[in-house]
Amino acid sequence: MKKFAIEMRSFWQAWLLVVLFLIVLAGSYAQSQSIGSPAPSSTISALNIDTTYLSPPLQFDFYATSCPEAPAIVSTMVMNATSYDFTVAPQLLRMFFHDCIVQGCDASLLLNSTLLYTNSPLYAEKDFQKNDRFDKFSFVDLIKQELESVCPGVVSCADILAMAAVSAIAATQGPEYQIELGRRDGLSSYQDNAQTHLPGFYLNVSGLLDSFNNAGLDIVDLVALSGAHTIGQGHCDSIQDRLQSPPIYPIYPSYFLNQMKTVCQTPDGTFDNNVVAIDMDVNSTFIFDNGYYKGLIAGVGLFTSDQFLYTDPRTMPLVELFAQNQELFFQQFGVSLRKMGKINVLTGTQGQIRQNCWVRNSNTADVDFLPRI
Ligand code: HEM
Numbered sequence: 001m002k003k004f005a006i007e008m009r010s011f012w013q014a015w016l017l018v019v020l021f022l023i024v025l026a027g028s029y030a031q032s033q034s035i036g037s038p039a040p041s042s043t044i045s046a047l048n049i050d051t052t053y054l055s056p057p058l059q060f061d062f063y064a065t066s067c068p069e070a071p072a073i074v075s076t077m078v079m080n081a082t083s084y085d086f087t088v089a090p091q092l093l094r095m096f097f098h099d100c101i102v103q104g105c106d107a108s109l110l111l112n113s114t115l116l117y118t119n120s121p122l123y124a125e126k127d128f129q130k131n132d133r134f135d136k137f138s139f140v141d142l143i144k145q146e147l148e149s150v151c152p153g154v155v156s157c158a159d160i161l162a163m164a165a166v167s168a169i170a171a172t173q174g175p176e177y178q179i180e181l182g183r184r185d186g187l188s189s190y191q192d193n194a195q196t197h198l199p200g201f202y203l204n205v206s207g208l209l210d211s212f213n214n215a216g217l218d219i220v221d222l223v224a225l226s227g228a229h230t231i232g233q234g235h236c237d238s239i240q241d242r243l244q245s246p247p248i249y250p251i252y253p254s255y256f257l258n259q260m261k262t263v264c265q266t267p268d269g270t271f272d273n274n275v276v277a278i279d280m281d282v283n284s285t286f287i288f289d290n291g292y293y294k295g296l297i298a299g300v301g302l303f304t305s306d307q308f309l310y311t312d313p314r315t316m317p318l319v320e321l322f323a324q325n326q327e328l329f330f331q332q333f334g335v336s337l338r339k340m341g342k343i344n345v346l347t348g349t350q351g352q353i354r355q356n357c358w359v360r361n362s363n364t365a366d367v368d369f370l371p372r373i
Pocket residue numbers: 087089090091093094097133199200201202203208222225226228229231232233234235236237238303305
């Protein structure tokens with residue numbers, strides 16, 4: 001009798017496993033159908049797009065009952081802002097990356113430093129030098145204010161960054177991606193974490209992979225997500241390493257090297273650490289397309305980290321694939337962006353929904369905040 005009971009239990013366990021497997025399979029299929037515009041099957045077969053990790057707890061319709069207007073509000077605000085200031089969209093897309101790769105997508109990037117009673121400031125991610133160029137944090141605060149007026153205490157700052165990133169892509173003529181929502185906001189932000197986890201512009205593919213693998217992203221994600229450099233601008237200090245004499249590998253074509261030297265060096269030949277903005281995708285700076293990969297093939301990837309993608313045999317074939325097939329790039333970028341958007345997310349009762357993106361709810365009474373716009 002006991003043996004029969006054990007056998008019956010194993011039988012039901014096996015069935016449960018089969019049913020669970022089918023549910024997961026159906027879920028990942030359904031999700032894979034809603035990424036941007038579907039690529040033709042011939043292109044999908046060129047790169048086996050892996051969508052199996054794209055599973056709950058985040059959901060596309062997370063705010064369907066609590067704040068159905070949220071995605072449209074974010075999208076409209078990003079569209080409008082980008083139409084009068086073209087630097088808004090690239091910054092929002094970059095912010096999502098800088099938030100997610102450091103400690104997960106928890107809006108830790110948005111928290112201000114604290115100045116405790118001890119007068120010793122705790123520097124936040126925002127204060128790290130690689131985050132210096134962001135000057136649109138106040139725009140995120142505006143989005144938050146608008147959402148708070150419509151649905152108070154409901155939409156997290158972490159989700160605002162996610163929605164703003166996909167809206168930024170649409171605002172620059174890219175695909176209209178869907179992204180899952182339901183992230184909650186973290187309670188901490190440390191400059192040191194940003195220093196450890198944000199990849200440097202001087203890295204080769206192995207260095208970049210260390211950074212991406214550490215966050216659960218793979219080589220395909222690295223090449224696809226680097227395609228974000230199809231929009232926006234860099235500055236001279238991010239190409240210092242490429243203007244040395246003799247220049248270090250990988251070397252710009254001589255016409256481009258001269259151009260960059262003209263922009264970034266003073267007449268006496270010394271490096272001018274000025275704030276001149278340089279287009280990252282020389283073909284189409286503010287259009288989300290596959291021009292970035294075409295630029296790499298032409299040797300004009302702006303940063304060392306960009307150009308290495310076309311010199312390293314592990315990544316070169318992917319660069320060629322995305323340069324040849326924009327639909328495939330769009331498809332894979334959507335998958336990789338959603339994967340990035342799931343790094344260490346807080347859900348359920350973890351973290352909190354901040355009232356203001358720059359401060360934890362609990363701190364308003366006993367901590368001063370260093371203002372940072
Ligand atoms: C692969 C490693 C990466 C490195 C080393 C890197 C590095 C950089 C650097 C150095 C800049 C320019 C900073 C400046 O000089 O002002 C930049 C800009 C930018 N990055 Fe990345 N990045 C990487 C990956 C990503 C990813 C994954 C995304 C988004 C998914 C992204 C989005 C952007 C955008 C949109 C800009 C332009 C920002 C603007 O115009 O204000 N980057 N990145």
